[in-house]
Amino acid sequence: MIVYGVALLSACLLSGAFLGDLLGEMLGVQANVGGVGIAMLLLILLHHYSGRQFALGAETAKGITFWSAMYIPIVIAMAAKQNVYAAVTSGWVAVLAGVLAVVLSFAMVPVLSRMGNKISGETEGGS
Amino acid sequence: MxxxxxxxxxxxxxxxxxxxxxxxxxxxxxxxxxxxxxxxxxxxxxxxxxxxxxxxxxxxxxxxxxxxxxxxxxxxxxxxGAMFRDFAIVATAFGAELDALKRSGLVGALSIVLGVVLSFIVGGAVALAFGYTDSVSISTIGAGAATYIVGPVTGSALGASSEVIALSVGAGLIKSVLVMIGTPFVAPLIGLNNPQSAMIYGGLMGTTSGVAGGLAATDPKLVPYGAMTATFYTGVGCLLAPSVLFLLVQAVNPT
Known part of the structure; x- marks a missing residue:
């Protein structure tokens, strides 16, 4: 049933959010640490190991893939509720700090990618 | 009527x-x-x-x-809002490959720490260039260049002025908007077309909204990989900025 997929997805997000808050508390940080990432890992692991003890049926999967397809519309709504006016009018310090951080971070992506290729190449060669 | x-x-x-x-x-x-x-x-x-x-x-x-x-x-x-955004992000993980995540896990984690430090230094340097000479303001604006959550968390922990905290939020907002708009245009230039580079990108950028929007406009298949690392960034930023990074700023700039 489709609702099983939706419920499973909810269970993953709630567990992840809880564990993320717990991790934040343990680290003494006033933030959720990786809750969404943990929830994603839970869902991936469930999907990966389903079929051995239990099967994730096609109907159940529909409950998840629907929300996956709703991702872009939700992101568009997210864009429309951003505080863009405050961002644009917050002055040169904020604009320059934000812009330079983005430009340099973009520039680092290929550098780290090469490093990542080297790391995974070495582990493959070693095994 | x-x-x-x-x-x-x-x-x-x-x-x-x-x-x-x-x-x-x-x-x-x-x-x-x-x-x-x-x-x-x-x-x-x-x-x-x-x-x-x-x-x-x-x-x-x-x-x-x-x-x-x-x-x-x-x-x-x-x-x-964050609730539906996170729900949909988790749903995109349904098609993600565990092996790809494992293979790039190490460099992905590295990119998060590097991303926080890089943005912090850039933001702090800009603050310094505009005449903010005290360590608390430099660190708060630096933290804001990480994300608009790390900025105020750091600022209130260090006791920054509300004007500086507002600036840090502004820097974070600019970053998030720019990542949303810019990503599809720079993606071909930085090789953002596979799970590994998406994980690195998510870790370096860190703004969950920015990464979510940027990857949606570039290639939705990459969303789970970028989101996976980005979602740890704010936590890592809130951990490092008011502690280690602030102490480092204080060490080089004793005012």
Whole structure:
């Protein structure tokens, strides 16, 4: 049933959010640490190991893939509720700090990618 | 008559949000096909359109939540809020490959720490260049260049002035908006087309909204990989900025 997929997805997000808050508390940080990432890992692991003890049926999967397809519309709504006016009018310090951080971070992506290729190449060669 | 109509819309705010997003998407894909012959992807146009609408809404309403501050569009705030965003991000993980995540796990983790430190240094340097010489202000603005959550968390932990905290939020907002708009355009230049580079990108950028929007407009298949690392960034930033990074700033700048 489709609702099983939706419920499973909810269970993953709630567990992840809880564990993320717990991790934040343990680290003494006033933030959720990786809750969404943990929830994603839970869902991936469930999907990966389903079929051995239990099967994730096609109907159940529909409950998840629907929300996956709703991702872009939700992101568009997210864009429309951003505080863009405050961002644009917050002055040169904020604009320059934000812009330079983005430009340099973009520039680092290929550098780290090469490093990542080297790391995974070495582990493959070693095994 | 008009009052009745508005009342109906206000009573069905989330449903209005579905219609709103549908219409924005339809017009954006139309504009993408007609004006750019599909070169700029429809979802990229839709995200930019959303941001532009949010700008004008903020200007006219004086609120902080973009179009969601217009009463009949309040539902957009719910649909586009963190709850639904996170729900949909987790759902995209359904198609993700565990092996790809494992293979790039190490470099992905490295990119998070490097991303926080890099943004912090850049933000701090800009603050210094604009005459903020005390370590607390430098660190708070540096933290804001990480994300708009790390900034205020750091600022309130260090006792920064509200003006500086507002600047740090501004820097974070600029970053998130720019990542949303810029990603589809720079993606071909930085090799953002596979799970590994998406994980690195998510870790370096760190703004969950920015990464979510940027990858949606570039290649939705990469969303789970970028989101996986980005979602740890704010936590790592809140951990490092008010502690280790602030102490380092204080060490080189004793005022």
């Amino acid at each position: 008009l009052e009745l109509f508005v009342a109906v819309l206000e009573r069905h705010s989330l449903i209005v949000a579905f219609l709103f997003v549908g219409v924005v998407t339809w017009l954006s894909y139309l504009a993408s096909n007609v004006m750019t012959k599909g070169r700029v992807h429809g979802s990229a146009v839709a995200i930019i359109a959303g941001l532009v609408l949010a700008y004008f809404a903020g200007m006219f309403t004086g609120g902080q939540r973009g179009v969601a501050d217009i009463s009949i569009l309040a539902g957009v705030g719910v649909l586009g």
